[in-house]
Amino acid sequence: MKAVVIGPGRVGCGFVGQQLRASGFEVIFAARNPQVVAHLNRVGRYRIRLVGGSRAEEILVEGIRAVPLSNLDAVAREIADADVVATAVTVAGLPDIARPLAVGLRRRAAPANVLAFENLIDAGSQLRALVARHLPDTGLHGFSGALVSRAIASRLGDVRGNKPLTFVGDAPASFLVDGQSLRWPLPAIEGMVAVEDYRMHALSKLYTFSAGHATAAYLGHLKGYRYIHTAIRDAEIRAAVLGAMHEGHQALSAEYGARFAGSGEDLSAIVARFDNAGLNDPVSRVGREPLRKLGSEDRLVGAARMAERCGIHPAYLILAIAAALCFEHEDDPSSLTLQSELTAGGVVRVLRDTCRLTPSSPLGRDVMEARARLASGSGDGNVLLRLRDMLWASETDPGPSRTARTA
């Protein structure tokens, strides 16, 4: 059996490749970076480090090779006789892989299943639509999103060297796919669970786990912490994370019933995963791409809107949205764009264009009010010491740039 994985990054190697190899598939990665292709072909293996508290296990994944994504013919040849195709390129990378994927699928005699391991509610249909621009008849093939339960925080090692790369993640090894969007028989992959109500499962993950993770990251960033496992130890952040997840959970229960929302115990288990210091998960990684994460259906705004629809006041989600609007990290272009947009057009425009929130609505007003409170001190490396009385480490600079930020 053969599988092609487009994107040998944290999820592609740190989860998908391992599950496929464990299921007996030969794995061929398609990578954009020629150094990564050369490394994987030269070394032929990588490690996965699964950590939980003070315990860790390493798994060596062998029997892999790679082709450059830029070599359309090579990628197409691999896809042409693959038993399953997976993508793990992040949402922003999907448009770039649509063409090579289409070229490969065109050469196939048999239908293929394409699993999009992207953190999107509708990753399968989005990828299908992108591929359809190059291959009109995508109906032959199955396209599904794939929801991963594992958090993969980092890649260690140097692709220029000869030592295997190491991907660090936590233990969960299951993933959900949309059984109704795939072609049967389904590929037999360890940990794969096909569900009929994929969208609801995706929303459930997004509005609890992802909302809590983002809340920890954005408040952790404001408070000057470097790691998620540190931020979650701050009593005010922990309360906000649990609060945001609880609001998301209540909204899901009201909208879809308790079956999809999970239980309160599930929320405590999620917080325990954020406590996992073995991941060394930086706040800056979890918080990156705030423009996407502030999307109207995404983890914070989507959950807050659903909560409000259900008559639940999403106080903690509002705080998290406001904190996300303050996120700025020099290595994250999305955060820099966000801050530029806030400076140029003000928070009203960002709420309207990015979050799809009406600024004059109750939710919009609450977000603007919370953001104004946080923005009065944030920026220039200032650190929030206490949320309850908004005590900042440094005095607020009343200069013009600050005024622009709070506009």
Add this chain to the structure above:
Amino acid sequence: MRFGFVMRPPAKDSSSVIPAVMRLLSEWGATADYVDLSEGLIDISTIRARHDLYVLASTTATALSLAGAMYAAGARTLNPYPSVAMSHDRIVVTRMLQAAGIPVPQAFFGTGTAALARLGEGGPTVLKPSGSSGGPAFNAMRETDETAHNASLGHGPFFAQRYLDDGRALRLSCIGGQIFGVERSWTTRSKGRDTGWRPVPVSAELCTIARLCGQAVGLCLYEVDVVENGGQPYVVNVSPFPALTEVPDAALRLADYIYAEAHPSIDRHPALSGGKDQDRVFRS
């Protein structure tokens, strides 16, 4: 991951944040030990680095010698040992701060009671031992006849600063570029209504001064004492380890920083000691 804290274990009723920092690091899967030479005898040739990172949390003569010997043996330390050793000497630090353009009170050093008497004639003075970063940073000698009494400070040279009293004292704790301030009022203290330190936002000017102090002395983890006089801040003391009194979530912040500083040197998880034998392998 192993951390060594070069210091004596603090007393149980101590306000030190170090035990809480060590507890957090342990809960995060690391090992955190006190590295101390309490009443011990050690063959110097056996001193070597046994931890991934050492935190120089004490400036006693014993701790400094031990830290210096480990530094010579290749130990990685948080705050470079030479900077910590240098910051032990108030005379040296004061000159470095002056050279960096940082405002400090007029300062002197000398020896003998005659010099002390001359010093007292110039006005109220704060007298401190020269060879320690600890000690009574805010004790003032106001009258000349106190000089003889204060001459018992030690056997080495004395260090003195002109006394500046404008009612406000600030302590700035610096943790890897982040600066946290606490404030104490001198006047309330002298009237016996000491409310202790309280956290306050630090002005941009004081942040700059605190950063310049760290750059001048070569420290990343330190504390700066500042008094204000006539609206002008003066640095009266730089210590190579912050007490972090009244800084909110101080232990968590310090543990976060120490953990991050050690992280780049870590190639393996502490639980993975057996190497390849522990691998589960999916082979083709």
